[in-house]
Amino acid sequence: QITLKESGPTLVKPTQTLTLTCTFSGFSLSTSGVGVGWIRQPPGKALEWLALIYWDDDKRYSPSLKSRLTITKDTSKNQVVLTMTNMDPVDTATYYCARQAGAEYYFDYWGQGTLVTVSS
Amino acid sequence: DIQMTQSPSTLSASVGDRVTITCRASQSISSWLAWYQQKPGKAPKLLIYKASSLESGVPSRFSGSGSGTEFTLTISSLQPDDFATYYCQQYNSYSLTFGGGTKVEIK
Numbered sequence: 001q002i003t004l005k006e007s008g009p010t011l012v013k014p015t016q017t018l019t020l021t022c023t024f025s026g027f028s029l030s031t032s033g034v035g036v037g038w039i040r041q042p043p044g045k046a047l048e049w050l051a052l053i054y055w056d057d058d059k060r061y062s063p064s065l066k067s068r069l070t071i072t073k074d075t076s077k078n079q080v081v082l083t084m085t086n087m088d089p090v091d092t093a094t095y096y097c098a099r100q101a102g103a104e105y106y107f108d109y110w111g112q113g114t115l116v117t118v119s120s
Numbered sequence: 121d122i123q124m125t126q127s128p129s130t131l132s133a134s135v136g137d138r139v140t141i142t143c144r145a146s147q148s149i150s151s152w153l154a155w156y157q158q159k160p161g162k163a164p165k166l167l168i169y170k171a172s173s174l175e176s177g178v179p180s181r182f183s184g185s186g187s188g189t190e191f192t193l194t195i196s197s198l199q200p201d202d203f204a205t206y207y208c209q210q211y212n213s214y215s216l217t218f219g220g221g222t223k224v225e226i227k
Contacts, residue, residue: 046220105214107164108166
């Protein structure tokens with residue numbers, strides 16, 4: 001059974017750095033072709049892809065947010081960490097992690113999401 | 121970035137209706153398109169990948185078609201459980217993008 005779960009702060013102040021952790025089970029990030037991505041969704045708005053890390057440590061970022069994002073993995077802990085610097089109220093959103101499997105870059109398993117509010 | 125435009129943004133339909141949602145890409149994405157269903161307060165659920173391949177466990181009333189820049193998601197006979205928001209996602213390029221969503225409401 002594949003599961004993913006996001007964890008991190010629910011409230012951050014403007015200009016702070018957000019660190020989110022995705023802890024997963026049922027698959028390994030050392031398996032060829034597997035990746036884990038982060039996607040966010042502001043309240044009432046559409047989904048936005050943020051970043052993706054692959055089994056071979058290749059990393060991809062949204063061009064519009066690339067300067068603020070860092071994605072890393074700890075294969076031994078089955079975790080993927082996303083950091084986003086210089087948080088702003090417009091970054092208030094539910095943040096999801098999801099598994100990308102195989103050679104195609106869609107997401108077949110998703111975490112439940114975690115709501116992050118940016119406010120002073 | 122490749123832009124994905126969904127239409128309509130909202131759709132009112134009745135149980136049993138045939139429903140079609142369109143997704144257009146700003147440039148050709150071959151068949152590298154996925155569709156997701158999202159219910160309020162829940163994570164998206166994968167329905168279709170590679171434009172027309174049905175994810176395991178998804179009811180056969182869902183189908184996808186298209187290639188290049190124009191794609192459709194069809195629900196052949198709308199069921200009560202299908203009232204939700206639907207998103208397309210392109211994965212032709214490493215910069216992944218989602219459409220703006222289509223909310224299917226009860227008429």
